[in-house]
Amino acid sequence: MHKIHIADKEFEILLDNDNISKRIRLIGIQMNVDYESRCPVFIGVLNGSFLFMADLIREIEIPCEIGFIRVSSYEGTESSGAIKQAFGLPENLHNRDVIIVEDIVDTGFTLTHILKEVQKQQPASVKVCTLLFKPTALKAEIEELEYVGFEIGNEFVVGYGLDYDGLGRNLKDIYRAKM
Numbered sequence: 001m002h003k004i005h006i007a008d009k010e011f012e013i014l015l016d017n018d019n020i021s022k023r024i025r026l027i028g029i030q031m032n033v034d035y036e037s038r039c040p041v042f043i044g045v046l047n048g049s050f051l052f053m054a055d056l057i058r059e060i061e062i063p064c065e066i067g068f069i070r071v072s073s074y075e076g077t078e079s080s081g082a083i084k085q086a087f088g089l090p091e092n093l094h095n096r097d098v099i100i101v102e103d104i105v106d107t108g109f110t111l112t113h114i115l116k117e118v119q120k121q122q123p124a125s126v127k128v129c130t131l132l133f134k135p136t137a138l139k140a141e142i143e144e145l146e147y148v149g150f151e152i153g154n155e156f157v158v159g160y161g162l163d164y165d166g167l168g169r170n171l172k173d174i175y176r177a178k179m
């Protein structure tokens with residue numbers, strides 16, 4: 001199915017599940033090398049990263065821990081990049097190797113806030129793994145962006161964990177909004 005409708009919008013396929021799976025397998029192989037004998041802590045950002053985390057973590061063959069956080073913006077200021085709050089951040093990250101797992105990095109403001117919170121615990125290292133990255137939308141500098149599944153254009157995407165108005169997270173493939 002190459003075209004779908006969600007609510008009032010039409011979407012067309014951008015990345016199919018086979019393509020996504022192959023890319024995730026490669027990221028996993030790289031992480032198994034990079035984190036050999038280090039027992040990293042994976043922290044997924046809910047809700048969007050739940051499928052990506054589930055698939056990525058099954059490619060990881062070294063000992064590791066897994067947690068999730070939820071980020072909310074105060075007073076609907078999300079797109080302006082204003083203050084956000086992170087809930088559920090593990091409290092034992094001191095001297096640990098942390099990998100933040102995101103569905104998508106857009107402006108980068110969400111990650112900037114999460115990274116600041118994580119750094120307060122003085123982890124041994126922090127890296128970011130995102131399935132999707134919109135380089136032309138980035139407004140914050142993120143040195144920790146180490147693993148990127150796919151670079152995409154500045155377009156709205158849905159599926160494989162990502163939603164449009166709460167819908168579409170269950171789709172196996174990733175779609176982009178038609179102009």
Ligand code: XMP
Nearest residue numbers: 104105106107108109110155156157162163
């Ligand atoms: P920032 O701008 O802080 O945004 O990097 C990251 C968060 O915004 C959401 N986001 C999207 N969600 N399709 C979505 O379904 C998109 O194209 C999109 N762009 C950004 C997402 O929650 C991400 O974590």
Ligand code: MG
Nearest residue numbers: 046047048103
């Ligand atoms: Mg998100």
